[in-house]
Amino acid sequence: MKKRERSTLPRVQSPGQGIVYPAPSLDGLLTLFVPSALNNLAISAPIPTDISGIITLLFSLSALRDWLKLIVIGGFFETCRRIVLGGYSKMISAYKKSRDVHISTNTYGAESSSITLDGEDNHSSLFKSFRKLSYLPSLSVKYSLWYKGRYLTNVLFISGKGFPIAKVQAVALYTSILTRDRNILVQLLQQARTNYIAAQEHHMLFNGWKHVASRAKRSITSIILDPGVKEMLLKDARVFLVSKSWYSERGIPFRRGYLLWGAPGSGKSSLIHAIAGELGLGIFIISLSKMGLDDSALNDLMNQLPERCIALMKDIDATLVQGLTRERTDVPNPIKPGGHPASPKAGMPAANASTKITLSGLLNALDVCAQEGRILFATTNKYSLLDPALCRPDRMDVHIEFTLASKYQAKELFMKFFGPGKDEPLEKEDDESESGDSNDSGYSSIHDTTICGPKLSSEMLKELAEKFSDAIEPRQVSMAALQGYLMMYKVQPLEAVEHSTQWLQKERTDREAQGKCKVEEQADARATKEQATTEELEKEITQRVEKEVRERMERERFEKELREKIERDMTSKMESLFAERA
Ligand SMILES: Nc1ncnc2c1ncn2[C@@H]1O[C@H](COP(=O)(O)OP(=O)(O)OP(=O)(O)O)[C@@H](O)[C@H]1O
Structure with missing residues (x-):
């Protein structure tokens, strides 16, 4: 075929210029660019110039065969082109994704080894004390994977202020699966939840119910209390969890509150963590002294709790501003006429300016929290300061004292x-x-x-x-x-x-010194207070005396003036009387 194509163009040999091809005629061009069948026709028959002739020529049998060849070859090349381009664009997007990876040392949600950087476990003990580096899914980037033979894509969207996640308001994961079976999606979600719960089983949540950190739960055998205490508490909690119908039959709200109080460092928090581990419940911890927490924020937090869990309010006395009164705590102290704010009543804890929780707000939050099988734990070091309403049975059913070591x-x-x-x-x-x-x-x-x-x-x-x-x-x-x-x-x-005896001796001396310091501090405070009172009293007496003197002088002046006036009147009357008589 090529031979024929070449032969159709007349060649001219000019001296010193090699071969020169003359400008092709229309016939020549047609023979070059139309398929060989047409080429054959062009050789054997003249090319038709009218439309019907051209259509007949194009659809003639031999021409169709060539068209078919053209389509197959063209289709092959187009497919190749698409495969190459598709591969290239995938490679490029994978490259972009790999550059757009978020790495964090925070542990968000389940701690999965699949997102931990390779080789993180092989580090020296120095690195092991730090949190592991982990990959995070990039925001707004599509990730694809195969799930049960179905192609699945995921995109993570975060509304709010973006990273860090702590400032994020809402996280949404958009998942699409190439399937007509909705069950696959249901299975996927159920599996995700199961995996999440399994990963959370030995962790707990902190602070404003946010997962800001997690810590492994503690074994109950590692808590050492006097015999019977932890067993009693654990048994009570176990019995409670299986007594839903008992409570409902008797119309008693299905809730249980435990108040653990006593010396600092005596194992209150540790025991709660251990109990949570034993009961397989998640712990939600809230610190009432958290900055800016007010009644409504506290109530919102309580409403976010899952149905079965342990809610722990640490240091429930932390909000004890002036005895945690039924009034708002952010009201400033009244100003005394002398210009100084009124000092808090003696014996009351110092005011915590950041807290805005009232006793009624706290009681309400406790009632919301302790519902539907939730177990409420509260701890305090200052039992005597708690309001009776806070400690009453039905809110805090079991009170356990934690003492110093026996x-x-x-x-x-x-x-x-x-x-x-x-x-x-x-x-x-x-x-x-x-x-x-x-x-x-x-x-x-x-x-x-x-x-x-x-x-x-x-x-x-x-x-x-x-x-x-x-x-x-x-x-x-x-x-x-x-x-x-x-x-x-x-x-x-x-x-x-x-060295234990020596250490204990030192501890005792320190304690006594601390005690002495405290006594001295208290004596100082008392002396200062007494001095202030004496000064105030003296000032008051001076003011009163000055006032009395002033009043007396006023009175004397008035009496003197009155006397003078009377004398003047008398004198003038006498003079007029004498004048009349004369
Ligand atoms: N009874 C105990 N058995 C075992 N370890 C204990 C016990 N009491 C305290 N500890 C240890 O002391 C540390 C502090 O304990 P924990 O935080 O539970 O005390 P706490 O009573 O909650 O203190 P605070 O009232 O100050 O919050 C923990 O590391 C714990 O291991």
């Missing part, structure tokens, strides 16, 4: 602290540890991979624990303080016992 607690703490690790038996197997549950201590063991101390036989451990508890004066130091002391001797149980 001898029993000190001994158990020592045994847990220096007892064997998770999978490690005691040196002498036949002698059981008194604690009996050392597998789940919740404390770092001296025998774990990083901390190594001497291995103690069970007799030795018990003996040391006895000595340690003997040195402790009951109800003098908190469990947190004891734990802090033992932390100083993580791998030195013998030294821990040896």
Whole structure:
């Protein structure tokens, strides 16, 4: 075919110029650009010039065959072009996406290893103490994946102020699936929820019900209280959770409140976390001293709680501004006539300027919160300051006092602290540890991979624990303080016992000094107050005396004037009388 095409153009050989092709005629052009069938026709028959002739020529059988070839070849090239272009644009968009990756150390939602950067677990112990780096889905970028054989795309939209997520108002995930079966979407959502709940099971939520941090729940065996206390509390909560019908049959609101009060660092919060772990409930913690929290914000937070959960109000006394009165707490103190604000009543806690919660607002929030099977926990160090309305049964059904450490607690703490690790038996197997549950201590063991101390036989451990508890004066130091002391001797149980008496002595001296300081401070405050009162009294007396003097002088002046006037009148009357007589 090519041969024929070439032969149709007459070649002219000019000397010194090589081959020169003359300008093609119409016939020549047609033979070049129309298919070979037409070419054949052009050779065998003259090209028709009228329309009907051209149409007949185009649709003649041999021409159709060539058209078909043209379509197939053209289609092939077009398909190739589309494949190449599609691949190229996908590559480009993947490249753009890979440049548009958000990386964060915050843990949003479930902590999934799938979003953690590769190799994060291989870091040295220095890096392990930091939060892991994680990929976050980019905003407004389409991500595609296969779910149960269906093609699925996801786009994450955030309304609000964008990153950081803390300022975000609403997050929406748009998902589209290429399917006619709606069940697939339902399955996807259910699976997502199941996975989320499973990931949340050992975590808890903080602060304004927002997931700003998460912390692993604690094992109940790691909480050491006097015998029976935690068992009673756990049993009570368990019974409550399965008694919905009992409550409804008797018309009693299905709620339960626990008030844990007492010394700081005695294990109130730890016990609540452990109970949540045992009951498989999420914990929602709110700090009432949070800046700017007012009655309506508190109420909104309570309404956001899920049906089954533990709501924890830490330091419920934190809002105790002037005894947490039934009035608003943001009302400024009245100004005394002397120009100074009235001082708070003696014995009342200092005003917390940031809080705007009233007692009635708090009571209302408690009633909203403690509904439909929710368990409410509240903790306080200042039990005596709480309003009776706050502590009454039906709001706070069970009150438990947490005291400073007893001898029993000190001994158990020592045994847990220096007892064997998770999978490690005691040196002498036949002698059981008194604690009996050392597998789940919740404390770092001296025998774990990083901390190594001497291995103690069970007799030795018990003996040391006895000595340690003997040195402790009951109800003098908190469990947190004891734990802090033992932390100083993580791998030195013998030294821990040896130095315990000395440490306790120091603690006592510090406490006494603190007490003395407090007494001195109180005496100073009293003296200042008395001085202020005396000064005020003196000032008042001076003012009163001055006033009396002023009044007396006024009176004397008035009397003098009156006297003079009378005298003047008398004199003038006398003169006129004498004048008449004369
Ligand atoms: N009874 C206990 N058993 C085991 N550990 C305890 C106990 N009490 C306190 N601790 C330890 O002391 C630390 C502080 O405990 P926690 O925060 O539970 O005290 P708290 O009573 O809630 O204190 P606060 O009233 O100041 O909030 C925790 O690390 C915990 O391990």
